[in-house]
Amino acid sequence: MDNNRNIFASKIGAILAAAGSAVGLGNVWRFPTETGEHGGAAFILIYVSFMLLLGVPIMVTEFAIGRHGNGDVSGAFVKISGGKKGWRWMGLLPVVSGFLVLSYYAVVASWTLYYAYEALLNGFAGKTSAEFQKDFEAFSSDSVTPVFWTVMIIALTCGIVALGVQKGIERGSKIMMPLLFIFIFVLVVCSLSLPNADLGLKFLLLPDFSKVDGGVILSAMGQAFFSLSVGLGCLCTYACYFRKDVNLMKDGLSVASIDTLVALLSGLIIFPAVYSIPDLRPDAGPSLVFVTLPNVFQQVFGDIPVLAYLFSLCFYLLLVMAALTSSISMLEMSAAYFHRNLHLPRSLSAIVVSVVCVVLATFCSWSFGDWREVKIFDMGFFDLFDFLVAKFIMPIGGLIMCIFLGWVVDEKVLRAELTNNGTLKSPLYPTFRFIIRYVAPLCIFLIFANELGLFSYLF
Ligand code: PFF
DSSP states (O other), rough: TTTTTOSSSSSSHHHHHHHHHHHHHHHIIHHHHHHHHHHHHHHHHHHHHIIIIIIHHHHHHHHHHHHTTTTHHHHHHHHHTSOOOGGGGGGHHEEEEEEEEHHHHHHHHHHHHHHHHHHHTTTTTOOOOHHHHHHHHHHHHHHSHHHHHHHHHHHHHHHHHHHIIIIIIIIIHHHHHHHHHHHHHHHHHHTTTSTTTTHHHHHHSSOOGGOOOOOHHHHHHHHHHOOOOOOOOHHHHHHHHHTTOOHHHHHHHHHHHHHHHHHHHHHHHHHHHHHHOOOOOOOOGGGIIIHHHHHHHHTTTTTHHHHHHHHHHHHHHHHHHHHHHHHOOOOEEEEHHHHHOOOOOOOHHHHHHHHHHHHHHHHHHHHHTTTTTTOTTOOHHHHHHHIIIIIIHHHHHHHHHHIIIISSOOOHHHHHHHHHHHTTTOOTTTHHHHHIIIIHHHHHHHHHHHHHTHHHOOO
Protein backbone atom coordinates (compact mmCIF):
# COMPACT_ATOMS: atom_id res chain seq x y z
CA MET A 1 0.00 0.00 0.00
CA ASP A 2 2.02 3.01 1.17
CA ASN A 3 5.29 1.11 0.98
CA ASN A 4 6.99 3.78 -1.10
CA ARG A 5 6.51 6.46 1.46
CA ASN A 6 7.38 4.06 4.28
CA ILE A 7 11.03 3.99 3.37
CA PHE A 8 13.91 6.37 4.08
CA ALA A 9 14.50 8.26 0.84
CA SER A 10 18.30 8.42 1.16
CA LYS A 11 21.12 6.41 2.69
CA ILE A 12 22.22 9.39 4.75
CA GLY A 13 18.64 9.82 5.96
CA ALA A 14 18.70 6.22 7.19
CA ILE A 15 22.00 6.70 9.03
CA LEU A 16 20.89 9.97 10.59
CA ALA A 17 17.58 8.51 11.71
CA ALA A 18 19.30 5.51 13.33
CA ALA A 19 21.96 7.79 14.82
CA GLY A 20 19.16 10.07 16.01
CA SER A 21 17.59 7.17 17.83
CA ALA A 22 20.92 6.20 19.36
CA VAL A 23 22.08 9.68 20.30
CA GLY A 24 19.89 11.02 23.06
CA LEU A 25 19.58 11.59 26.76
CA GLY A 26 21.42 8.30 27.13
CA ASN A 27 24.53 10.10 25.86
CA VAL A 28 24.13 13.54 27.30
CA TRP A 29 22.38 12.72 30.59
CA ARG A 30 22.69 9.00 31.45
CA PHE A 31 26.29 8.52 30.29
CA PRO A 32 27.78 11.33 32.44
CA THR A 33 25.62 10.24 35.37
CA GLU A 34 26.74 6.61 35.15
CA THR A 35 30.35 7.59 34.48
CA GLY A 36 30.33 9.97 37.45
CA GLU A 37 28.85 7.36 39.77
CA HIS A 38 31.06 4.48 38.62
CA GLY A 39 34.49 6.02 38.76
CA GLY A 40 35.10 7.73 35.41
CA ALA A 41 37.58 6.35 32.90
CA ALA A 42 37.46 2.70 34.05
CA PHE A 43 33.69 2.66 33.46
CA ILE A 44 34.19 4.28 30.05
CA LEU A 45 36.68 1.60 28.98
CA ILE A 46 34.29 -1.20 29.91
CA TYR A 47 31.40 0.61 28.26
CA VAL A 48 33.29 1.13 24.99
CA SER A 49 34.35 -2.56 25.00
CA PHE A 50 30.69 -3.57 25.34
CA MET A 51 29.76 -1.21 22.51
CA LEU A 52 32.21 -2.95 20.17
CA LEU A 53 31.77 -6.49 21.37
CA LEU A 54 28.00 -6.56 21.85
CA GLY A 55 26.43 -3.26 20.84
CA VAL A 56 27.52 -3.08 17.20
CA PRO A 57 26.88 -6.77 16.39
CA ILE A 58 23.41 -6.61 17.97
CA MET A 59 22.68 -3.40 16.11
CA VAL A 60 23.64 -5.05 12.80
CA THR A 61 21.54 -8.06 13.82
CA GLU A 62 18.52 -5.79 14.28
CA PHE A 63 19.21 -4.08 10.96
CA ALA A 64 19.37 -7.41 9.13
CA ILE A 65 16.15 -8.75 10.68
CA GLY A 66 14.27 -5.49 10.15
CA ARG A 67 15.31 -4.85 6.57
CA HIS A 68 14.43 -8.38 5.58
CA GLY A 69 10.93 -7.75 6.93
CA ASN A 70 10.40 -5.11 4.24
CA GLY A 71 8.19 -2.78 6.22
CA ASP A 72 6.74 -5.08 8.86
CA VAL A 73 8.63 -5.88 12.09
CA SER A 74 6.33 -8.60 13.33
CA GLY A 75 6.44 -10.31 9.95
CA ALA A 76 10.23 -9.81 9.80
CA PHE A 77 11.02 -12.57 12.29
CA VAL A 78 8.81 -15.06 10.47
CA LYS A 79 10.07 -14.07 7.04
CA ILE A 80 13.79 -14.16 7.80
CA SER A 81 13.45 -17.50 9.62
CA GLY A 82 12.06 -18.98 6.41
CA GLY A 83 8.42 -19.02 7.55
CA LYS A 84 8.72 -20.30 11.15
CA LYS A 85 5.45 -18.86 12.48
CA GLY A 86 6.47 -19.46 16.13
CA TRP A 87 8.76 -16.42 15.92
CA ARG A 88 5.88 -14.04 15.26
CA TRP A 89 5.66 -13.26 19.01
CA MET A 90 9.07 -11.57 18.82
CA GLY A 91 7.35 -8.89 16.75
CA LEU A 92 5.63 -7.85 19.98
CA LEU A 93 8.96 -6.99 21.61
CA PRO A 94 9.22 -3.51 20.05
CA VAL A 95 5.54 -2.81 20.71
CA VAL A 96 5.73 -3.47 24.44
CA SER A 97 9.20 -1.95 24.77
CA GLY A 98 8.11 1.19 22.95
CA PHE A 99 5.49 1.90 25.62
CA LEU A 100 7.80 1.12 28.53
CA VAL A 101 10.80 3.07 27.36
CA LEU A 102 8.95 6.16 26.14
CA SER A 103 6.95 6.38 29.35
CA TYR A 104 9.95 7.00 31.56
CA TYR A 105 12.20 8.61 28.97
CA ALA A 106 9.55 11.26 28.36
CA VAL A 107 9.79 12.30 32.01
CA VAL A 108 13.46 13.26 31.74
CA ALA A 109 12.83 14.64 28.25
CA SER A 110 10.14 16.87 29.74
CA TRP A 111 12.61 18.19 32.31
CA THR A 112 14.90 19.21 29.45
CA LEU A 113 12.04 21.04 27.74
CA TYR A 114 11.14 22.85 30.95
CA TYR A 115 14.77 23.80 31.56
CA ALA A 116 15.11 25.04 27.97
CA TYR A 117 12.03 27.19 28.56
CA GLU A 118 13.48 28.50 31.83
CA ALA A 119 16.79 29.21 30.09
CA LEU A 120 14.95 31.10 27.36
CA LEU A 121 13.23 33.28 29.97
CA ASN A 122 16.60 33.80 31.70
CA GLY A 123 15.20 32.01 34.74
CA PHE A 124 18.63 30.89 36.00
CA ALA A 125 20.10 34.37 36.42
CA GLY A 126 21.47 35.20 39.86
CA LYS A 127 20.58 31.88 41.54
CA THR A 128 22.83 30.13 44.05
CA SER A 129 23.72 26.45 44.05
CA ALA A 130 21.33 25.75 46.95
CA GLU A 131 18.52 27.45 45.04
CA PHE A 132 19.15 25.31 41.97
CA GLN A 133 18.94 22.19 44.12
CA LYS A 134 15.75 23.38 45.80
CA ASP A 135 14.15 24.40 42.51
CA PHE A 136 14.92 21.06 40.88
CA GLU A 137 13.52 19.10 43.80
CA ALA A 138 10.41 21.28 43.94
CA PHE A 139 9.89 21.00 40.17
CA SER A 140 10.51 17.26 39.77
CA SER A 141 8.35 16.34 42.76
CA ASP A 142 5.46 18.60 41.77
CA SER A 143 2.40 16.68 40.64
CA VAL A 144 1.30 19.05 37.85
CA THR A 145 4.11 21.03 36.17
CA PRO A 146 6.31 18.09 35.05
CA VAL A 147 3.22 16.28 33.79
CA PHE A 148 2.35 19.33 31.70
CA TRP A 149 5.84 19.33 30.13
CA THR A 150 5.63 15.57 29.63
CA VAL A 151 2.43 16.04 27.65
CA MET A 152 4.25 18.71 25.60
CA ILE A 153 7.20 16.50 24.75
CA ILE A 154 5.00 13.51 23.89
CA ALA A 155 2.79 15.75 21.76
CA LEU A 156 5.84 17.05 19.84
CA THR A 157 7.05 13.48 19.36
CA CYS A 158 3.60 12.40 18.22
CA GLY A 159 3.41 15.27 15.72
CA ILE A 160 6.69 14.23 14.09
CA VAL A 161 5.79 10.53 13.98
CA ALA A 162 2.35 11.29 12.57
CA LEU A 163 3.97 13.13 9.65
CA GLY A 164 5.40 9.81 8.47
CA VAL A 165 8.74 8.16 7.77
CA GLN A 166 10.14 10.63 5.22
CA LYS A 167 8.43 13.88 6.12
CA GLY A 168 8.58 13.37 9.88
CA ILE A 169 11.33 11.01 11.05
CA GLU A 170 13.84 11.46 8.20
CA ARG A 171 13.41 15.20 7.81
CA GLY A 172 13.39 15.77 11.60
CA SER A 173 16.62 13.80 11.99
CA LYS A 174 18.27 15.58 9.06
CA ILE A 175 17.57 18.97 10.66
CA MET A 176 18.19 18.12 14.31
CA MET A 177 21.31 15.95 14.09
CA PRO A 178 23.60 18.53 12.42
CA LEU A 179 22.32 21.22 14.81
CA LEU A 180 23.09 18.92 17.70
CA PHE A 181 26.68 18.56 16.54
CA ILE A 182 27.13 22.31 16.18
CA PHE A 183 25.87 22.89 19.74
CA ILE A 184 28.06 20.10 21.08
CA PHE A 185 31.26 21.48 19.55
CA VAL A 186 30.58 25.01 20.76
CA LEU A 187 29.89 23.74 24.27
CA VAL A 188 32.98 21.50 24.37
CA VAL A 189 35.21 24.41 23.42
CA CYS A 190 33.63 26.62 26.10
CA SER A 191 33.85 23.91 28.74
CA LEU A 192 37.49 23.09 28.06
CA SER A 193 38.43 26.72 28.51
CA LEU A 194 37.05 26.83 32.07
CA PRO A 195 39.38 26.94 35.11
CA ASN A 196 40.41 23.44 36.36
CA ALA A 197 39.11 21.81 33.18
CA ASP A 198 42.16 19.53 33.34
CA LEU A 199 40.76 17.85 36.48
CA GLY A 200 37.62 16.95 34.56
CA LEU A 201 39.77 15.61 31.73
CA LYS A 202 41.74 13.45 34.18
CA PHE A 203 38.50 12.03 35.58
CA LEU A 204 37.47 11.09 32.06
CA LEU A 205 40.81 9.74 30.89
CA LEU A 206 42.63 8.12 33.85
CA PRO A 207 41.02 4.80 34.84
CA ASP A 208 40.61 3.76 38.50
CA PHE A 209 39.77 0.05 38.42
CA SER A 210 39.32 -0.20 42.19
CA LYS A 211 35.64 0.76 41.79
CA VAL A 212 34.89 -1.95 39.22
CA ASP A 213 32.67 -4.82 40.42
CA GLY A 214 29.86 -6.96 38.95
CA GLY A 215 27.35 -4.14 39.34
CA VAL A 216 29.58 -1.72 37.44
CA ILE A 217 29.99 -4.25 34.62
CA LEU A 218 26.21 -4.79 34.36
CA SER A 219 25.69 -1.02 34.38
CA ALA A 220 28.28 -0.55 31.62
CA MET A 221 26.53 -3.22 29.53
CA GLY A 222 23.13 -1.64 30.22
CA GLN A 223 24.51 1.76 29.24
CA ALA A 224 25.99 0.41 25.99
CA PHE A 225 22.66 -1.20 25.05
CA PHE A 226 20.63 1.83 26.08
CA SER A 227 22.89 4.27 24.31
CA LEU A 228 22.80 2.33 21.04
CA SER A 229 19.03 1.67 21.36
CA VAL A 230 19.64 -2.06 20.88
CA GLY A 231 17.78 -5.06 22.27
CA LEU A 232 14.26 -3.62 22.15
CA GLY A 233 13.67 -3.98 18.43
CA CYS A 234 13.79 -0.23 17.87
CA LEU A 235 16.43 -0.49 15.16
CA CYS A 236 14.56 -3.43 13.61
CA THR A 237 11.65 -1.04 13.22
CA TYR A 238 13.80 1.62 11.54
CA ALA A 239 15.62 -0.96 9.40
CA CYS A 240 12.25 -1.97 7.94
CA TYR A 241 12.43 1.41 6.19
CA PHE A 242 16.02 0.98 4.90
CA ARG A 243 16.61 0.78 1.18
CA LYS A 244 18.10 -2.41 -0.20
CA ASP A 245 21.40 -0.68 -1.04
CA VAL A 246 22.17 0.36 2.56
CA ASN A 247 25.40 -1.30 3.77
CA LEU A 248 24.24 -2.66 7.12
CA MET A 249 27.66 -3.40 8.62
CA LYS A 250 29.17 -0.06 7.58
CA ASP A 251 26.14 1.88 8.78
CA GLY A 252 26.11 0.01 12.08
CA LEU A 253 29.72 1.01 12.66
CA SER A 254 29.00 4.61 11.63
CA VAL A 255 26.03 4.90 13.98
CA ALA A 256 28.00 3.38 16.88
CA SER A 257 30.93 5.73 16.21
CA ILE A 258 28.67 8.78 16.14
CA ASP A 259 26.99 7.62 19.33
CA THR A 260 30.24 7.00 21.21
CA LEU A 261 31.66 10.29 20.01
CA VAL A 262 28.63 12.19 21.30
CA ALA A 263 28.80 10.41 24.67
CA LEU A 264 32.50 11.24 25.07
CA LEU A 265 31.96 14.83 23.94
CA SER A 266 29.14 15.17 26.46
CA GLY A 267 31.60 14.01 29.11
CA LEU A 268 33.95 16.71 27.83
CA ILE A 269 31.20 19.29 28.28
CA ILE A 270 30.07 18.17 31.69
CA PHE A 271 33.07 17.07 33.76
CA PRO A 272 35.40 20.04 33.07
CA ALA A 273 32.41 22.26 33.90
CA VAL A 274 31.75 20.38 37.15
CA TYR A 275 35.39 20.56 38.25
CA SER A 276 35.52 24.28 37.55
CA ILE A 277 33.56 24.90 40.77
CA PRO A 278 35.42 23.61 43.85
CA ASP A 279 32.57 22.13 45.89
CA LEU A 280 30.75 20.31 43.08
CA ARG A 281 31.08 16.56 42.67
CA PRO A 282 31.04 14.45 39.47
CA ASP A 283 28.94 11.75 41.18
CA ALA A 284 25.97 14.05 41.83
CA GLY A 285 23.74 11.47 40.09
CA PRO A 286 20.76 12.08 37.84
CA SER A 287 20.50 15.72 38.89
CA LEU A 288 23.97 16.42 37.46
CA VAL A 289 22.73 18.15 34.33
CA PHE A 290 19.75 19.83 35.98
CA VAL A 291 21.28 21.11 39.20
CA THR A 292 24.98 21.16 38.77
CA LEU A 293 25.23 22.61 35.29
CA PRO A 294 22.92 25.64 35.55
CA ASN A 295 24.90 26.50 38.66
CA VAL A 296 28.15 26.14 36.75
CA PHE A 297 26.92 28.35 33.91
CA GLN A 298 25.94 31.08 36.36
CA GLN A 299 29.08 30.94 38.44
CA VAL A 300 31.58 30.65 35.64
CA PHE A 301 30.07 33.29 33.42
CA GLY A 302 28.85 35.44 36.30
CA ASP A 303 30.68 38.50 34.97
CA ILE A 304 29.35 38.12 31.43
CA PRO A 305 25.63 37.36 31.88
CA VAL A 306 24.96 37.16 28.17
CA LEU A 307 27.36 34.21 27.92
CA ALA A 308 25.70 32.48 30.87
CA TYR A 309 22.37 32.97 29.09
CA LEU A 310 23.56 31.66 25.72
CA PHE A 311 25.50 28.73 27.19
CA SER A 312 22.48 27.54 29.22
CA LEU A 313 20.06 28.00 26.36
CA CYS A 314 22.29 26.11 23.89
CA PHE A 315 22.83 23.31 26.37
CA TYR A 316 19.16 22.69 27.11
CA LEU A 317 18.15 23.05 23.46
CA LEU A 318 20.76 20.41 22.72
CA LEU A 319 19.20 18.13 25.32
CA VAL A 320 15.70 18.69 23.91
CA MET A 321 16.79 17.82 20.37
CA ALA A 322 18.73 14.78 21.49
CA ALA A 323 15.68 13.62 23.44
CA LEU A 324 13.30 14.20 20.54
CA THR A 325 15.28 12.27 17.92
CA SER A 326 15.24 9.30 20.32
CA SER A 327 11.68 9.62 21.55
CA ILE A 328 10.37 9.57 17.97
CA SER A 329 12.05 6.21 17.46
CA MET A 330 10.40 4.91 20.64
CA LEU A 331 6.95 6.04 19.65
CA GLU A 332 7.46 4.68 16.15
CA MET A 333 8.15 1.18 17.55
CA SER A 334 4.65 0.83 18.98
CA ALA A 335 2.80 3.08 16.55
CA ALA A 336 4.18 1.22 13.50
CA TYR A 337 2.66 -1.99 14.82
CA PHE A 338 -0.83 -0.52 15.17
CA HIS A 339 -0.52 1.13 11.79
CA ARG A 340 0.66 -2.02 9.97
CA ASN A 341 -1.15 -4.74 11.82
CA LEU A 342 -4.38 -3.15 12.99
CA HIS A 343 -4.56 -0.91 9.90
CA LEU A 344 -5.14 2.25 11.92
CA PRO A 345 -4.13 5.46 10.12
CA ARG A 346 -0.56 6.47 11.05
CA SER A 347 -1.63 9.61 12.92
CA LEU A 348 -4.30 7.75 14.91
CA SER A 349 -1.81 5.02 15.87
CA ALA A 350 0.63 7.67 17.05
CA ILE A 351 -2.10 9.38 19.09
CA VAL A 352 -3.29 6.13 20.73
CA VAL A 353 0.24 5.19 21.79
CA SER A 354 0.93 8.74 22.98
CA VAL A 355 -2.15 8.80 25.20
CA VAL A 356 -1.19 5.52 26.91
CA CYS A 357 2.38 6.78 27.34
CA VAL A 358 1.16 10.03 28.91
CA VAL A 359 -0.69 7.99 31.55
CA LEU A 360 2.30 5.74 32.30
CA ALA A 361 4.69 8.71 32.22
CA THR A 362 2.50 10.47 34.78
CA PHE A 363 2.98 7.51 37.14
CA CYS A 364 6.75 7.69 36.54
CA SER A 365 6.78 11.42 37.15
CA TRP A 366 4.79 11.08 40.37
CA SER A 367 7.29 8.55 41.65
CA PHE A 368 9.54 11.56 42.32
CA GLY A 369 6.81 13.22 44.40
CA ASP A 370 3.41 12.16 45.69
CA TRP A 371 3.97 8.49 44.83
CA ARG A 372 7.47 8.33 46.30
CA GLU A 373 6.30 5.65 48.71
CA VAL A 374 4.63 3.47 46.05
CA LYS A 375 7.10 0.67 45.41
CA ILE A 376 7.07 -2.43 43.23
CA PHE A 377 9.98 -4.80 43.90
CA ASP A 378 11.30 -2.04 46.13
CA MET A 379 11.41 0.44 43.24
CA GLY A 380 9.31 3.45 42.29
CA PHE A 381 7.72 3.47 38.81
CA PHE A 382 10.53 5.44 37.17
CA ASP A 383 13.31 3.23 38.55
CA LEU A 384 11.29 0.11 37.81
CA PHE A 385 10.82 1.07 34.15
CA ASP A 386 14.50 1.99 33.79
CA PHE A 387 15.55 -1.28 35.42
CA LEU A 388 13.18 -3.34 33.26
CA VAL A 389 14.30 -1.68 30.04
CA ALA A 390 18.06 -1.16 30.44
CA LYS A 391 19.05 -4.03 32.70
CA PHE A 392 16.54 -6.66 31.71
CA ILE A 393 14.65 -6.42 28.39
CA MET A 394 17.56 -4.94 26.42
CA PRO A 395 20.15 -7.63 27.24
CA ILE A 396 17.59 -10.44 27.03
CA GLY A 397 16.14 -9.05 23.77
CA GLY A 398 19.68 -8.76 22.39
CA LEU A 399 20.45 -12.32 23.48
CA ILE A 400 17.35 -13.74 21.78
CA MET A 401 18.02 -11.82 18.58
CA CYS A 402 21.64 -13.06 18.43
CA ILE A 403 20.54 -16.66 18.96
CA PHE A 404 17.81 -16.21 16.39
CA LEU A 405 20.06 -14.76 13.68
CA GLY A 406 23.09 -16.88 14.56
CA TRP A 407 21.40 -20.27 14.95
CA VAL A 408 17.85 -20.22 13.57
CA VAL A 409 18.14 -18.18 10.38
CA ASP A 410 19.63 -19.89 7.33
CA GLU A 411 23.24 -18.75 6.87
CA LYS A 412 22.62 -17.96 3.20
CA VAL A 413 19.88 -15.49 4.10
CA LEU A 414 22.09 -13.78 6.65
CA ARG A 415 25.00 -13.54 4.24
CA ALA A 416 22.70 -12.17 1.53
CA GLU A 417 21.47 -9.42 3.88
CA LEU A 418 24.95 -8.42 4.97
CA THR A 419 26.47 -8.44 1.50
CA ASN A 420 23.41 -6.98 -0.23
CA ASN A 421 22.95 -10.18 -2.21
CA GLY A 422 26.64 -10.61 -2.91
CA THR A 423 27.15 -7.10 -4.32
CA LEU A 424 29.25 -5.92 -1.35
CA LYS A 425 32.50 -7.25 0.09
CA SER A 426 32.00 -7.84 3.76
CA PRO A 427 35.37 -8.72 5.31
CA LEU A 428 33.95 -8.49 8.84
CA TYR A 429 31.17 -10.99 8.15
CA PRO A 430 32.91 -14.06 9.67
CA THR A 431 33.82 -12.10 12.82
CA PHE A 432 30.28 -10.77 13.06
CA ARG A 433 28.78 -14.25 12.74
CA PHE A 434 31.17 -15.68 15.32
CA ILE A 435 30.24 -12.92 17.78
CA ILE A 436 26.49 -13.32 17.42
CA ARG A 437 26.69 -17.12 17.63
CA TYR A 438 29.11 -17.48 20.55
CA VAL A 439 30.59 -14.37 22.11
CA ALA A 440 27.50 -12.21 22.62
CA PRO A 441 25.23 -14.94 24.04
CA LEU A 442 27.98 -16.18 26.37
CA CYS A 443 28.87 -12.69 27.57
CA ILE A 444 25.28 -11.74 28.29
CA PHE A 445 24.65 -15.05 30.05
CA LEU A 446 27.77 -14.75 32.23
CA ILE A 447 26.98 -11.21 33.28
CA PHE A 448 23.44 -12.20 34.22
CA ALA A 449 24.57 -15.31 36.03
CA ASN A 450 27.00 -13.22 38.03
CA GLU A 451 24.31 -10.69 38.91
CA LEU A 452 21.91 -13.42 39.99
CA GLY A 453 24.65 -14.80 42.22
CA LEU A 454 24.87 -18.17 40.40
CA PHE A 455 28.66 -18.24 40.64
CA SER A 456 28.64 -17.91 44.40
CA TYR A 457 27.01 -21.37 44.53
CA LEU A 458 29.72 -22.82 42.33
CA PHE A 459 32.86 -21.27 43.80
N1 PFF B 1 19.56 5.48 22.68
C1 PFF B 1 18.72 6.49 23.28
C2 PFF B 1 19.56 7.41 24.10
O1 PFF B 1 20.78 7.21 24.21
O2 PFF B 1 19.01 8.35 24.65
C3 PFF B 1 17.63 5.89 24.10
C4 PFF B 1 16.81 4.84 23.43
C5 PFF B 1 16.19 5.09 22.20
C6 PFF B 1 16.65 3.63 24.05
C7 PFF B 1 15.40 4.10 21.61
C8 PFF B 1 15.89 2.65 23.47
C9 PFF B 1 15.27 2.90 22.27
F1 PFF B 1 14.58 1.94 21.75
